[in-house]
Amino acid sequence: MGYSTIYNKTVLPNGIRIITEYLPGVRSISLGVWIWSGTRFEQENQCGIAHFLEHMVFKGTKSRNSFQIAQSIESLGGYINAFTGKELNCYFVRTLDEHLPVAVDVLGDILMASVFDPIEIEKEKGVVIEEIHGLEDNPADLANEFFSSLVWDAHPLGRPILGTTSTVESFNQKSLYHHLQNRYHNNQIYIIAAGQVDHSELVDLVSRQYDFPVKNNGVSAISSSAENRNRIQIKTTDHAQVQMCLGGIGLPYHDSRKYAMYILNTALGGGMTSRLFQKIREEAGLAYAVYSDVDFCIDTGLYCINAGADPHDISRVLEMIQNECNLFISDPVSDQELRDTKSQLIGSLYLSLEGTTNVMNRLARMEMYGDNYITVEEIVSGLEKVTAKDIQSLAEFIFIPEKLILTAVGPITADDLSL
Structure with missing residues (x-):
């Protein structure tokens, strides 16, 4: 059974990694900006900040409002979304190959030029708190939340990705910018694309737009070896x-x-x-x-x-x-x-x-x-x-x-x- 693709990797002078896998026979490209940022790297009083920031980057940039962000991709038949995990954030677009420049531009815009309007922050707090309430009303999700907490004990991995009502209520423009500057660095950014993608074109597009702060904190994290007490x-x-x-x-x-x-x-x-x-x-x-x-x-x-x-x-x-x-x-x-x-x-x-x-x-x-x-x-x-x-x-x-x-x-x- 064969699987024929073309893999390429480029590390830009600023440290951003660009990795592509060319897939013959498709018209689409899935493009993601991946960052070492998630629950694991949060302080206890900032639990849920990675997930909240993921929401807020879609609420407006210096050149686009929230509708225009979505319209830029959906009007082309594409799809834009994001997710937060225990260790990673991902912002991604799936679109036709000919629209790669737009996808690169929109993702770069929301990650480097979001304004974090205080009015939008207050509105989004309500949205995320309702998301938390929805989890609490779902017994299967709640059992899994308790399970992670017990397995990881006091370690950040055991904290909820969504945060808590009290932590979410505490977020503001300053805390969002602080998290962005603390985790979104060139050496922690991976631009990943798969499909009908031209690696050289993607490198050129990213090189001309993407540049995050430079810090050398890598992906070091709190040890996860603590023994759980309650079973x-x-x-x-x-x-x-x-x-x-x-x-x-x-x-x-x-x-x-x-x-x-x-x-x-x-x-x-x-x-x-x-x-x-x-x-x-x-x-x-x-x-x-x-x-x-x-x-x-x-x-x-x-x-x-x-x-x-x-x-x-x-x-x-x-x-x-x-x-x-x-x-x-x-x-x-x-x-x-x-x-x-x-x-x-x-x-x-x-x-x-x-x-x-x-x-x-x-x-x-x-x-x-x-x-x-x-x-x-x-x-x-x-x-x-x-x-x-x-x-x-x-x-x-x-x-x-x-x-x-x-x-x-x-x-x-x-x-x-x-x-």
Whole structure:
């Protein structure tokens, strides 16, 4: 199975990195400006500032108001958006190849010429606070928020990306400019593009417009090695279901066991053929949604198993999840399951590469976390090399009963669930 693309990387004299992957046979380009900026790098009293700034750059620049920012891209049939994560911010546009100059100009404008009008700041505070309230009204989201907080304990990674009502209310023009100047530096900016992109043209466009402050604070961050103290958090609500998260600390991005982690996660809860789906939904009929997921950070990681069930069944669901985790320790995966899971992951990988936005996201994380380009063939090779013993050893490492974290939101009390 072949995957033919052209990869290019240029580091400008000012330190900004420009990385492209040319994809033949498409007309679109996905262009993103990626920055080392997220929850991890925030002070406690500024929790949520990275996310709030992400909102505010769309509210007006020296040359465009909020409508004109959106119109510049949407009138061309394109799409503009942004997101904030635990460690990264991304501002991106998807458009036709012929409109690359406009995309570069608009993204540069919002990131370097936003005015942060105090009136707009006050209005947007209400929007973000409503976003926080929406999360608090969603038991699945709330269980995941509690889970991150328990896993990371007092570390900034455990704080909410959206911030809190009190921190959001405290933001002002000065705090936004301070965060922009503190995190948005040339050596922390990555311009990533995938699709029908001319690398030389993009380099020329960025060189003529993009120039952020220069600081040498890199991506150093607070250590994430602190041990969590509390292992269970239950929030009693009057929802019909209980939403539950079970898991703990996983692997960092550079860990050599990452490919084994992908396979373990997929076999456990990565689709309709996964063990959790088959046992808990298909055979027992106890849950509509049950799945697992993994996340990789600079120097740590997280794995989480999610399930929603009737309060009378949630204890049994928890027991079944723990049993499936233990089976990975006691019984090596069969040759058939290992082959099928690898095939599932490899097929999903190739399918994902048919979309320019997916390719851009993949390219960004490789460059930012690894400072290198990993071919699809190398990823496939890494997956193919994983053995049943590798998965069993990894399960022994992460499914340690004394380190499991459990959170639940719904019509139960702390006495109804235990580890």
